[in-house]
Amino acid sequence: MKSSLVGSKWIEIDLDAIKTNYMNIKQKLNPGVKFLGVVKADAYGHGAVEVGLLLEKIGADMLGVTTAEEGKELRLAGVSIPILVFGAFFPEDVELYFNFNLTATVACMESIQWLKQCTDRDDKSIKIHIKVETGMGRFGFWPCDVVLAAKEILKIPGLQLEGVYSHLAVAMRKNKSFSFRQFSVFQETCKSLEKAGIKGLIRHIANSSAVVDLPEMQLDMVRVGTLLYGQYPAPYMEDTLKLKDSWVFKAKIVYVRDLPRGQSVGYGRAFRTHKNISVAVLPIGVIDGFQVEPVSKPVNGWELFKNIAKLILNYFGYLRVVPFAIFKEGKGKVIGKVGMQYTMVDVSRVNNLKVGDVAQISARRTTMRLDIPKVYLENGRIVRVRVGSIVKNGIK
Numbered sequence: 001m002k003s004s005l006v007g008s009k010w011i012e013i014d015l016d017a018i019k020t021n022y023m024n025i026k027q028k029l030n031p032g033v034k035f036l037g038v039v040k041a042d043a044y045g046h047g048a049v050e051v052g053l054l055l056e057k058i059g060a061d062m063l064g065v066t067t068a069e070e071g072k073e074l075r076l077a078g079v080s081i082p083i084l085v086f087g088a089f090f091p092e093d094v095e096l097y098f099n100f101n102l103t104a105t106v107a108c109m110e111s112i113q114w115l116k117q118c119t120d121r122d123d124k125s126i127k128i129h130i131k132v133e134t135g136m137g138r139f140g141f142w143p144c145d146v147v148l149a150a151k152e153i154l155k156i157p158g159l160q161l162e163g164v165y166s167h168l169a170v171a172m173r174k175n176k177s178f179s180f181r182q183f184s185v186f187q188e189t190c191k192s193l194e195k196a197g198i199k200g201l202i203r204h205i206a207n208s209s210a211v212v213d214l215p216e217m218q219l220d221m222v223r224v225g226t227l228l229y230g231q232y233p234a235p236y237m238e239d240t241l242k243l244k245d246s247w248v249f250k251a252k253i254v255y256v257r258d259l260p261r262g263q264s265v266g267y268g269r270a271f272r273t274h275k276n277i278s279v280a281v282l283p284i285g286v287i288d289g290f291q292v293e294p295v296s297k298p299v300n301g302w303e304l305f306k307n308i309a310k311l312i313l314n315y316f317g318y319l320r321v322v323p324f325a326i327f328k329e330g331k332g333k334v335i336g337k338v339g340m341q342y343t344m345v346d347v348s349r350v351n352n353l354k355v356g357d358v359a360q361i362s363a364r365r366t367t368m369r370l371d372i373p374k375v376y377l378e379n380g381r382i383v384r385v386r387v388g389s390i391v392k393n394g395i396k
């Protein structure tokens with residue numbers, strides 16, 4: 001029954017894992033520190049609505065998204081806790097903040113004016129957090145302009161100044177010197193607000209890495225994404241916190257057969273068999289976001305060296321990041337180039353495979369197509385299935 005609903009590939013989301021991660025992260029927080037659960041980018045591929053509702057149920061104080069549209073989706077689904085929109089907005093977005101009770105990030109003077117024009121003709125109010133530029137170089141007021149901005153906001157009756165925050169650029173690194181520099185700029189900015197008589201704001205700068213590694217930066221609230229979903233910002237953090245993986249990509253075998261020695265496999269004949277092997281074909285490919293890797297220019301000699309070393313190791317088959325598929329009876333490696341919609345797996349070491357058997361596939365969550373069906377598990381049972389905009393609840 002599940003299969004007919006979701007088709008040949010789907011993502012399983014373990015809501016209990018997210019719950020466990022939430023509890024374990026909470027243990028790391030100083031008393032009284034608020035928890036903002038980051039559900040931007042469709043909750044890092046988990047489904048913003050499902051994760052948002054869960055976080056509300058288990059006690060998160062706030063949710064964080066990038067756009068007002070994302071906030072609207074959460075409100076329409078019934079989320080009632082505060083939602084902070086991290087991103088910038090255009091004048092035409094202001095209505096959304098009012099209509100759906102979203103908390104706005106203000107990062108420039110113009111945006112205060114846009115909000116003002118809307119409050120002039122409406123008696124509702126909008127909560128605001130000021131964003132401070134401390135080293136991310138993306139958006140935010142320069143520290144020296146923050147007090148002025150805050151005063152400007154306080155002048156406008158329909159605006160409610162609630163918080164002030166900044167974002168860390170390299171908190172995942174072992175070397176924390178830049179993070180401490182950012183933190184001290186942020187602290188200074190908060191002090192200057194207090195000196196100007198603007199008190200009681202929610203101050204926040206900590207992301208996942210800071211929660212694990214920089215407890216002094218928790219202030220009044222932390223904003224956590226990565227950890228919630230069972231991943232560590234950096235491998236060296238793995239000992240400090242127990243997390244459960246909440247995301248699994250699965251697909252059904254569409255073909256399985258033996259190939260003779262010397263047969264080439266897939267586009268470009270990128271793989272040739274050196275002996276007789278068994279190959280399973282999976283209905284997944286780059287169109288699903290599978291094996292799509294974000295690539296950016298190496299920033300320094302060390303990164304360039306690491307990239308080259310990786311390519312060389314990969315070429316000789318020594319890299320462990322080669323994607324693989326796990327079956328009930330064993331494991332197989334992806335061979336050849338991943339196609340638009342098909343991927344081949346060497347299953348010579350897996351016995352008794354047949355068409356329709358399910359593989360669990362290693363994949364990068366944030367590049368996967370958002371409309372791949374999602375199957376939600378709670379207490380080991382399927383509680384919800386989402387296929388595009390179609391949702392089925394209470395499936396047992």
Ligand SMILES: *Cc1c(COP(=O)(O)O)cnc(C)c1O
Nearest residue numbers: 038086167207208223224225226
């Ligand atoms: C994405 C994001 C976070 C969460 O970062 P993680 O490292 O995933 O915890 C926090 N704050 C802001 C502003 C973000 O954009």
